[in-house]
Amino acid sequence: QVQLVESGGGLVQAGGSLRLSCAASGSIRSINIMGWYRQAPGKQRELVATITSGGSTNYADSVKGRFTISRDNAKNTVYLQMSSLKPEDTSVYYCRAQGPLIGYWGQGTQVTVSS
Numbered sequence: 001q002v003q004l005v006e007s008g009g010g011l012v013q014a015g016g017s018l019r020l021s022c023a024a025s026g027s028i029r030s031i032n033i034m035g036w037y038r039q040a041p042g043k044q045r046e047l048v049a050t051i052t053s054g055g056s057t058n059y060a061d062s063v064k065g066r067f068t069i070s071r072d073n074a075k076n077t078v079y080l081q082m083s084s085l086k087p088e089d090t091s092v093y094y095c096r097a098q099g100p101l102i103g104y105w106g107q108g109t110q111v112t113v114s115s
Contacts, residue, residue, distance in 0.1 A: 002026040002104040004095045009109030012085055016113070020080040022095030022106055030099040034071060034078040038091035038111075045094065051078060063089075085113045 008020040024031065035050030049059045049069035057069055068081040078095065090113050095106035 002028060002031060002097050002099070004097055004104055004106035006093070006095045006106040006109040009093060009111045011112045011114065014085060014087055014113055014115050016085050017081070017083045018085065018111060019082070020093055020095075020109060020111075022078045022080075024076045024078070024097055027099075028076050028097075031097045032100070033098040035096045035098070036069065036078075036080045037094045037096055038089075039094065039108075040091040048093070049080060082111070085111075087113045087115045089113050 003025045005023045006020060008018060010018060012018050020036065032053045033050055036048040037045050038048050039045040047060055048063055049057060049067055051057045051069045051071050059067065066084045069078065071078040090111060092108040092110050094108045097104045
């Protein structure tokens with residue numbers, strides 16, 4: 001089992017920045033990819049960014065150039081630095097840890113961007 005605890009969400013004005021954190025604990029040696037997803041009301045959950053254990057990253061087109069995913073393996077923590085935030089970035093952001101056979105979700109953290 002892997003437990004994920006997210007933090008760092010909140011309310012920010014358009015153009016502002018936030019940093020999300022996701023601390024992992026438990027059977028973390030099985031995890032090779034960590035990522036962030038988001039889900040707005042009435043919409044499907046969508047990928048925001050992922051990062052492999054080797055540091056390779058992948059981003060949704062909508063956030064490229066604005067968001068940066070990183071990880072601190074010593075702290076078992078993945079971060080999402082969000083800049084130039086837009087109202088359409090308003091969502092619940094979920095951390096995900098993916099192992100060879102199973103994935104785990106965090107509880108989510110709300111990000112609200114006001115115009």
